[in-house]
Amino acid sequence: MLSKFKKLISLVFATVLLSSISSTSFAIDKLHFVIGGGAGGGWDGTARGTGEALTKAGFLKSASFENMSGGGGGKALSYMINTKPAGTVLVQSTPLVLRSITRHKGYVKGSGVLSYKDVVPIAGVIGDYGAIAVAKNSPYKTFKDVVDAYNANPKSIKMAGGSVRGSMDHLIGALAFKKAGADANKVVYVPYDAGGKALAGLLSGETQILSTGLGEVMGARDQVRIIGITAPKRVSDAPEVPTLKEQGYDVQFVNWRGFFGPPGMSGGDKKKIAKMLGDVQKTPEWEAVRKRNAWVNIYNPDRKFVSFLKKQTKEMTNLMKELGVI
Amino acid sequence: MIEGILIGIKTALSFQNLLMVMIGCFAGTIIGMLPGLGPMTAIALMIPITYGFDPATGLILMAGVYYGAVFGGSTSSILINAPGVPGTVATSFDGYPMAQQGKAGKALAVAAYSSFAGGTIAAIFLLIAAPSLSKVSLSFRSPDYFGLMILGLTAVAAFSSKGNFLKAMMMCVFGLMLASVGQDTLSDIPRFTFNTMNLSDGISFVLVVMATFAMSEALTIILKGKDPTKAAKQISLTELGSIKLDAGETKKMLKTIPRSSVLGFIVGVLPGAGATIASFLAYGMERNFVDEDEKQKFGKGSIQGLSAPETANNAACSGAFVPLLTLGIPGSGTTAVMLGALLGFGIQPGPRLYETNPEIFWSVIMSMYIGMVVLLILNLPLIPYIARILAVPRTFLIPMILFFSVTGIYLMSFNNFDIFLMIGIAVVATILRLYDFPMPPLILAFVLGGLMEENLRRSLLISDGSWAFLWNRPLTLTIMITILLIVIWQIYDSLKSNRR
Numbered sequence: 001m002l003s004k005f006k007k008l009i010s011l012v013f014a015t016v017l018l019s020s021i022s023s024t025s026f027a028i029d030k031l032h033f034v035i036g037g038g039a040g041g042g043w044d045g046t047a048r049g050t051g052e053a054l055t056k057a058g059f060l061k062s063a064s065f066e067n068m069s070g071g072g073g074g075k076a077l078s079y080m081i082n083t084k085p086a087g088t089v090l091v092q093s094t095p096l097v098l099r100s101i102t103r104h105k106g107y108v109k110g111s112g113v114l115s116y117k118d119v120v121p122i123a124g125v126i127g128d129y130g131a132i133a134v135a136k137n138s139p140y141k142t143f144k145d146v147v148d149a150y151n152a153n154p155k156s157i158k159m160a161g162g163s164v165r166g167s168m169d170h171l172i173g174a175l176a177f178k179k180a181g182a183d184a185n186k187v188v189y190v191p192y193d194a195g196g197k198a199l200a201g202l203l204s205g206e207t208q209i210l211s212t213g214l215g216e217v218m219g220a221r222d223q224v225r226i227i228g229i230t231a232p233k234r235v236s237d238a239p240e241v242p243t244l245k246e247q248g249y250d251v252q253f254v255n256w257r258g259f260f261g262p263p264g265m266s267g268g269d270k271k272k273i274a275k276m277l278g279d280v281q282k283t284p285e286w287e288a289v290r291k292r293n294a295w296v297n298i299y300n301p302d303r304k305f306v307s308f309l310k311k312q313t314k315e316m317t318n319l320m321k322e323l324g325v326i
Numbered sequence: 327m328i329e330g331i332l333i334g335i336k337t338a339l340s341f342q343n344l345l346m347v348m349i350g351c352f353a354g355t356i357i358g359m360l361p362g363l364g365p366m367t368a369i370a371l372m373i374p375i376t377y378g379f380d381p382a383t384g385l386i387l388m389a390g391v392y393y394g395a396v397f398g399g400s401t402s403s404i405l406i407n408a409p410g411v412p413g414t415v416a417t418s419f420d421g422y423p424m425a426q427q428g429k430a431g432k433a434l435a436v437a438a439y440s441s442f443a444g445g446t447i448a449a450i451f452l453l454i455a456a457p458s459l460s461k462v463s464l465s466f467r468s469p470d471y472f473g474l475m476i477l478g479l480t481a482v483a484a485f486s487s488k489g490n491f492l493k494a495m496m497m498c499v500f501g502l503m504l505a506s507v508g509q510d511t512l513s514d515i516p517r518f519t520f521n522t523m524n525l526s527d528g529i530s531f532v533l534v535v536m537a538t539f540a541m542s543e544a545l546t547i548i549l550k551g552k553d554p555t556k557a558a559k560q561i562s563l564t565e566l567g568s569i570k571l572d573a574g575e576t577k578k579m580l581k582t583i584p585r586s587s588v589l590g591f592i593v594g595v596l597p598g599a600g601a602t603i604a605s606f607l608a609y610g611m612e613r614n615f616v617d618e619d620e621k622q623k624f625g626k627g628s629i630q631g632l633s634a635p636e637t638a639n640n641a642a643c644s645g646a647f648v649p650l651l652t653l654g655i656p657g658s659g660t661t662a663v664m665l666g667a668l669l670g671f672g673i674q675p676g677p678r679l680y681e682t683n684p685e686i687f688w689s690v691i692m693s694m695y696i697g698m699v700v701l702l703i704l705n706l707p708l709i710p711y712i713a714r715i716l717a718v719p720r721t722f723l724i725p726m727i728l729f730f731s732v733t734g735i736y737l738m739s740f741n742n743f744d745i746f747l748m749i750g751i752a753v754v755a756t757i758l759r760l761y762d763f764p765m766p767p768l769i770l771a772f773v774l775g776g777l778m779e780e781n782l783r784r785s786l787l788i789s790d791g792s793w794a795f796l797w798n799r800p801l802t803l804t805i806m807i808t809i810l811l812i813v814i815w816q817i818y819d820s821l822k823s824n825r826r
Contacts, residue, residue, distance in 0.1 A: 072509070074523050075741075158788050164514035190787050193511040193780070206467040206788055 028272055029061040032088040033259075034080060036073030042128075042215070043073070046257045047091040049289040050125060050277070057285040059276045074099070074114065081118050084262040089273065090119060093257040094168050097312050101320060116309050120265045123274045124258035124300035124308065125281070126290070130172030130230035130251075131214040132244070135203055136223055143228040143247050146209055147180040150187070158188050160207035162195030162216065166320065169198070172230060172253055173211030174323055179249040185323055199224070213255055214238075218294040230254070237294050256298060258305065274301040331453070334688025337382055338696060346387040347693050351700045354394020358411050359402050360730050365395035365411055369664060381671035382686045386693040388664055389647075393445060393694070396601055396643055397701050400437040400636055401709065405430060408540035408727055412531055413601030413642070415539065415769055416609045416635035423627035431710075435571060436629055437636045438705040440583060442698050444637035447587040448594070448644035449694040455648075466596060468784040469795040473805030474596075475778035478607050479771065480812050494767045497758070501771025504529055511780050512787075524743035531602070533748050534772055536731045538765045541752035544727045546759050575629050578620070582612060582633045590638030594645020601639040601646070606770050608638030614812060644694060651687055 031054070033047040044067065051063030068076040073095065080090045100115030132143060140146045150157045161169030170191070174184040190207050192198035195216040202210040203223055210217065214229055218238065228244035229235070230253040244251040259277065261270055278299045280286045290297065300308055337343060350372075357368040368391045376384030399411035404421035417437060424433040479498070507518045508528025519525040571579075586608045593604035612634035613624050624631045650661045673683060731752075735744050755765065789795045797803045 072514075072526070074526070078523065155790055164509075164512060166514065188787065188790070190784060191512045192784075200466075201468070204465055204467045 028087065028269065028276070030087055031060055031063050031273070032085070033063060033065045034076050034085075034088055034090045035065060035067045036076030036090065036092070037067070042213070042257070043091045043093065045293060046093075046126065049293060049295075050091075050259075050280075053280050053283065053286040053289045054276065057280055057283040059280055072099070077114050077119070080260070080262045081114070084264055086262075089122060089259040089261055091257065092116075092119075092260055094255045094312070097309060097316055098166070098168065098171075098320075100313065101317050115313075116260070116306075119263060120261035120270055121302070121305045121309060122259045122261055122270055123277045123302065124256040124298055124305050125277050126295040127254040127256050127298040128213040128215045128296065129235070130168075130175075130253045130255065131212060131217050131226050131241075132173060132176060132228045133202065133210045133212070133217045133220075133224040133226045134208065135205065136225055138208065138225065140208070140227065141225075142242075143176065143180070143244060143249060146227070147177070147182060149208075150177070150182055154186055155188070157209060158190050158207040160190045160192060160198040160201045160210045162192055162198040162212050164191050165189055166323075167191075168255055169195075169212045171316070171319060171323075172251075173209070175230075175253060175319060176211070176228065176244055176249055176251050178319075178322070179244070179251050214241075215294050231296075235296060237291070254296075254298065256300065256308075258300070270302070277301070330684050330688045331692070333685050334690075334692040337685050337689035338386065338692035343383055343386050343689070343693065344696065346383055347390045347697050348700050350387045350390020351394040351397075351697055351704060354391035354396075355398035355401075355701070355704055356394075357391070358395030358398030360734075365392050365413075368392075368395045369667070372667075376667065381668070381673055381683070382689045384671060385664070385668065385686060385690050388667060389690055389693060390697050390700075392664070393640065393643055393697050393701060394704075396639055397438075397441050397705060400441065401434065401705075404433045404437060404632075406727070407543050409535060411601075412535055413605055413639040414635070415535060415602065415766070416605040417632060417639075418539070419609065419625055419635075419766055420623075420628045420631035423625070424629075424632065427627055429627070432571065432575075432629075433627075433632060434709050435706065436575075436579065436632050438702060438709070439571075439579065440586075440633040440636035441640040441705075442702045443583045444587045444590055445640035445644055445698045445701075446695065447584070448591040448641035449691060449698070451587075451591050452644050452648060452694070453691055465801070467799070467802075468781045468788065469799070469802040470805060471596075472778060472781040472785055473802055473809065474593075474607075475774045475781065476809050477805060477812075478603065478610065478774045479778070480610060480809060480816070490762065490764060493763050497763055497765065498767040498771040501768035502775040504534060504768075505772045505775030506779070511776075512783055522743075524741060524747075528776070529747065529751075530735075530744070531773060533735050533744055534751065535769060536735055537748045537751035538755040538768060540727050540731045541748065542755035542759055542765070544724045544731075545752060545756040547724060549756065549760065578630050579633045581615075582630045583637050585615065586612065586634045586637035587641040590641030591645040593638070594642030595648045601642040602773060604642035604645075605635035605639040606773065608634040614815075647690065651690070 031051070033051055035043050035047045037043045044065075047065055051060070051065060054060040055063050068079060073092065076090060077092070077096070079085075080088070096116050100117075132146075134140050134146070140149065146157060159173045161167065161173065163169050170189050173189065174187065177187050178184040189211075190201065192201055195212050198207075198210055198212060199217065199220055201207050209227075210224070214226070214231075214235070217224055217226055221238070226238070226241045228247060228249070228251075229241055230251050231243050232245060232252055234241065234243055234246075259273070261273070278301060281290075281297050281299055289295075338347075353372075354365070354368055358365065369388050372384075372388050372391055376387055379387070395411055396413050399409060399414035400417045400421065403409045403414040403418035404425050407418050407422040409415045409418055421433045421437065424430065505528075507525055509516050509519070509526050516526055589608050589611060590601075590604040593607055594601065609631060612630055613621060616624075616628075616630050620628055620630055646661045650665060673686065731748065732745055735748050736742070755768075759765065785795045786793075789798075795802065796806055
């Protein structure tokens with residue numbers, strides 16, 4: 001009874017809000033970004049950077065941000081699903097796909113596993129390739145050196161990453177070993193609770209290689225050597241860094257970051273925001289933000305985004321099964 | 327480097343930046359003094375304000391707020407035993423008993439001098455050593471961190487002096503248990519989460535501190551209905567007592583400050599540790615250094631027991647800037663917020679900041695000195711006036727503590743669940759308090775427990791299950807031997823005093 005009443009109220013509110021939005025103006029001039037993690041993280045940087053570019057370039061009058069950490073982003077996700085806030089977008093990335101494959105069941109009443117299907121995919125905006133790095137003074141110069149050392153003595157290679165087992169950092173490294181014909185399941189993966197700490201672990205010498213996002217290690221190129229990235233070809237911001245593909249290991253992986261609307265977001269609003277996110281990438285204001293974060297533009301809107309998510313879910317499911325993490 | 331220092335002085339001494347340091351210190355002191363509002367909240371509040379500022383100016387303001395909050399936090403720790411910020415929890419161990427003995431003014435002065443000295447000495451270290459220190463901190467491996475955490479836990483003995491050894495150990499275990507709630511950081515397996523997402527990130531440190539200190543303290547006062555004259559005396563801050571220290575007391579502090587500054591700074595430099603851990607470690611270490619008489623006073627109003635954590639937490643604040651500025655690695659939750667703010671300014675902290683933005687690097691360091699002077703001026707002569715905020719009758723103060731605890735925790739997470747969880751823990755803590763269980767061991771174990779487990783498991787993972795990492799490297803071996811010596815000495819000590 002009560003929930004029915006609540007639903008009715010929220011429906012009335014939503015209608016009022018929606019009608020007020022659509023009646024007052026064509027353009028969306030205010031956007032609220034919900035960030036499923038703390039300040040300083042990857043999601044935080046993406047949302048704040050995008051918001052900054054959108055306001056500075058004049059697409060938005062104002063952008064507001066809200067950090068809502070908990071459950072590895074699960075809390076922000078269930079907030080979007082449960083309250084359906086108007087004029088709000090959620091920043092998410094590849095872990096959304098991984099989460100739908102593995103964990104966090106039953107946090108929202110009546111639904112099983114939370115996935116991208118529970119929110120409205122608007123667009124993927126940027127990507128970060130995976131990178132494998134070693135310390136500057138490491139004897140390993142190429143990924144082949146690492147694989148050879150591993151084959152000779154599997155215990156000699158410990159792979160650090162900035163998140164738990166079964167996370168993206170783990171998968172990137174495992175994928176590379178798998179393509180090199182090694183048993184990816186036996187590679188010792190050493191998890192740290194942040195990319196920065198994993199980097200510190202690599203530099204202290206307790207691990208031999210680091211598997212993480214390229215963005216995490218770009219700023220540390222004075223101290224580490226990146227021996228392979230999961231891009232199809234070299235990236236312009238770091239032309240000296242070789243791809244894994246050119247070394248003969250066909251590993252391609254991109255950690256996308258993008259925005260999602262609450263369930264029930266109107267098709268019109270979705271299109272407007274998607275267009276805005278695409279148009280802003282052509283402005284110098286965006287370029288400034290992009291350059292300082294070493295982001296890779298991968299504008300991927302609407303339906304294309306959905307089919308990409310579908311494909312990634314399938315690929316990742318296979319890999320994780322093989323690794324025995326699910 | 328001289329050139330850099332000159333640029334720094336020039337930037338920091340501009341009118342605008344001087345003003346920012348003062349505003350930052352003042353705002354920080356007040357925010358830090360209010361229980362429940364810590365430096366993280368304070369800096370987060372500053373981010374929107376500094377938007378559009380010159381990066382150096384914005385960072386200077388935020389750094390001022392940071393020291394101010396840690397500085398101000400000690401005031402509420404001493405006067406009402408409700409630590410304003412986690413870094414000043416250890417300050418209340420001896421500061422509050424001093425205030426109860428009518429020596430509040432003296433305690434505030436000790437805290438102010440210690441903070442000033444700790445902050446200034448650490449800023450000098452930072453100046454000299456920032457470039458090379460990042461290398462030292464980088465050589466620390468998981469086994470070394472594990473050792474440091476154990477070293478921290480030996481401080482539990484400090485709270486068992488009142489013949490409550492068993493109770494202190496029980497609270498320590500309770501703290502370790504609370505620390506194990508949440509998804510573990512190595513394999514992502516949820517533990518004790520009761521299938522609710524609210525617990526999946528574990529229990530926040532601030533929540534536990536607010537529950538076991540601020541809230542349960544307020545509740546205990548109500549329940550015990552104890553001694554309204556004493557409560558009135560400590561709260562009517564009109565009688566703070568003298569703020570002058572005699573020669574003996576100054577001499578004691580002169581011994582404590584150097585060693586605590588060094589420890590605080592080093593702990594601050596280590597990624598993952600911060601002002602809170604530094605203050606606990608310094609408290610434990612100081613207890614091992616002082617003479618027999620002073621040791622008996624620990625927990626009952628020892629000057630050195632107050633000076634050590636106050637020196638160390640401010641030293642650690644400066645130290646935390648080393649990994650932030652030189653590596654882009656935040657050493658604490660607070661510096662993580664600052665990292666976010668820096669990225670917002672379009673600055674990528676890292677090894678190259680030193681070259682690309684020297685004015686930022688140096689002006690922040692220079693503004694630290696200025697900030698310390700401003701804080702000393704603010705805290706010594708003005709403290710009786712500022713402390714009036716806390717000088718309200720008990721009937722207002724207790725509801726206010728409860729109010730700030732509840733709103734403070736809500737503002738951190740925007741999650742109602744945390745409020746209920748905090749009240750639940752506070753009720754348990756209140757009952758335990760009524761039976762004389764000490765709270766500090768719980769906090770200590772809670773802070774160190776998670777990191778200890780994480781680093782131990784990682785060490786085992788890296789060494790393929792062998793325990794040899796405990797003695798394989800000289801650094802770890804040194805830490806382990808230190809721990810053994812402390813434990814053996816404690817046992818010997820207690821046996822000796824039993825025989826007597």
